Amino acid sequence: MIVLLITCFAALLCPAVHSADTSVAWCYHKPTCNFTTWPKIASHYCNESRQSPINIVTASVQGNSNLTSFNFTGFDDNSTFLSITNTGHSVVVHLDDAKMTVQGGGLPGLYMSKEFHLHWGNGSSSPGSEHTIDGKQYPMELHIVNVHSKYNRNVSVALNATDSTGLAVLGFFIEGTSEVNKTKSWDILTSFLTHIRNSRNTNGDIMNQISLDSLLEGVDRTKYYRYQGSLTTPSCNEVVIWTVFKEPIKVSHEFINRFSTTVLFNDTSASVLITNNFRGAQPLNGRVVMSQVSRASIASSTLSVIIVLLLSSLCWL
Ligand SMILES: *[C@@H]1O[C@H](CO)[C@@H](O)[C@H](O)[C@H]1NC(C)=O
Ligand SMILES: *[C@@H]1O[C@H](CO)[C@@H](O)[C@H](O)[C@H]1NC(C)=O
Ligand SMILES: *[C@@H]1O[C@H](CO)[C@@H](O)[C@H](O)[C@H]1NC(C)=O
Ligand SMILES: *[C@@H]1O[C@H](CO)[C@@H](O)[C@H](O)[C@H]1NC(C)=O
Ligand SMILES: *[C@@H]1O[C@H](CO)[C@@H](O)[C@H](O)[C@H]1NC(C)=O
Ligand SMILES: *[C@@H]1O[C@H](CO)[C@@H](O)[C@H](O)[C@H]1NC(C)=O
Ligand SMILES: *[C@@H]1O[C@H](CO)[C@@H](O)[C@H](O)[C@H]1NC(C)=O
Ligand SMILES: *[C@@H]1O[C@H](CO)[C@@H](O)[C@H](O)[C@H]1NC(C)=O
Ligand SMILES: *[C@@H]1O[C@H](CO)[C@@H](O)[C@H](O)[C@H]1NC(C)=O
Ligand SMILES: *[C@@H]1O[C@H](CO)[C@@H](O)[C@H](O)[C@H]1NC(C)=O
Ligand SMILES: [Zn+2]
Secondary structure, three states: HHHHHHHHHHEEEEEOOOOOOOOOOOOOOOOOOOOHHHHOOOHHHHHHOOOOOEEHHHHEEOOOEEEOEEEEEEOOOOOOOEEEEEEOOEEEEEEEOOOOEEEEEOOOOEOOOOOEEEEOOOOOOOOOOOOOOOEEEEEEEEEEEEEEEOOOOHHHHHOOOOOOOOOEEEEEEEEEEEEOOOOOOHHHHHHHHHHHOOOOEEHHHHHOOOHHHHHHHOOOOOEEEEEEEOOOOOOOOOOOEEEEOOEEEEHHHHHHHHHHOOEEOOOOOOOOOOOOOOOOOOOHHHOOEOOOHHHHHHHHHHHHHHHHHHHHHHHHH
């Protein structure tokens, strides 16, 4: 009874932690704490109206000429991966934020790259991406988390500022391919999973072997969707400018399968493999998804102008 009272008081007195990893024991794999419960167990901010991920309906995407190409700095540098960690919810690679930046692409300023992590299903045949395109879910999704330069590389400060553009997350879909050893970088990355099987295991030997460019090989980074949203894990802060690239990264089925067969959830009562660590699509609530103004729409609008001109000149004859 006393323990219960203390717990109740602690819950009342401690305000919601403004951090991605809250004190709330949220999860993906149990009915008491999976993502359908987050709006209740982590109401700040998981119950709000600009949540991520979303299903992108391509027919409703609006063209925006501000969505130009990005400038990526340090993405070709092999010395930027500092360590790889099993957080108990995902696998995170910490990046050297002094070497890696992202700007352009319609973002309001310069952003420093902090980390990337992944979301997956259960092997390459059971999909686990967070965003979906016209209802299609990809096998995996990679998220590169970047923080606006005005926050001195400190994500906690950006989350606390409740600035809707504090973070810029770059999302890449991963698609399975039957080609073997695609790619060497994904082989190296996934070979580290056996070293971080348990929650909170971390390994620093990943230094000087892989660049982010090599993991993103083959993706045209000038083609992407843009919308305003949130972190996809509690506390779901609505501080993220989302970029979701259209083209997927192609990775051998074999390497994709390593994720759902190697690393374990943070579960004190059992050893449970991390599978299906994605949040389902959230309501758009009137938000607009934007993309590059397509050539087709430029061509058709140019064509209609020509037709109108032709028709009006005919009237004068
Ligand atoms: C989440 O838990 C609810 C019960 O709280 C259950 O109905 C639902 O199927 C679970 N969903 C997933 C994706 O595990
Ligand atoms: C979300 O929950 C918080 C606190 O639990 C509450 O103050 C807020 O009004 C809720 N927001 C919505 C949109 O329901
Ligand atoms: C493009 O950016 C400018 C400057 O931020 C803004 O005024 C304009 O509304 C934007 N255009 C679109 C189509 O969003
Ligand atoms: C991107 O880099 C190019 C070449 O370094 C530079 O001319 C351009 O101004 C940069 N664009 C942005 C948005 O930073
Ligand atoms: C994942 O797939 C394996 C092998 O196909 C299966 O044994 C396991 O039950 C699946 N796990 C979940 C959570 O669906
Ligand atoms: C980020 O800022 C918070 C609050 O000012 C501080 O407690 C924390 O140590 C900072 N983190 C880093 C990595 O500097
Ligand atoms: C969060 O913001 C509040 C109010 O702006 C401030 O008092 C507090 O120090 C900030 N906390 C952190 C960790 O930055
Ligand atoms: C794939 O990589 C492994 C280990 O690096 C190598 O033994 C094998 O020959 C490679 N297979 C192909 C088809 O390249
Ligand atoms: C990065 O590491 C790979 C081996 O994983 C090597 O082939 C490549 O030359 C290195 N690139 C640079 C710029 O050092
Ligand atoms: C792991 O779960 C335990 C018990 O639920 C919790 O106390 C701990 O904070 C969690 N650790 C992480 C890294 O989430
Ligand atoms: Zn994520």
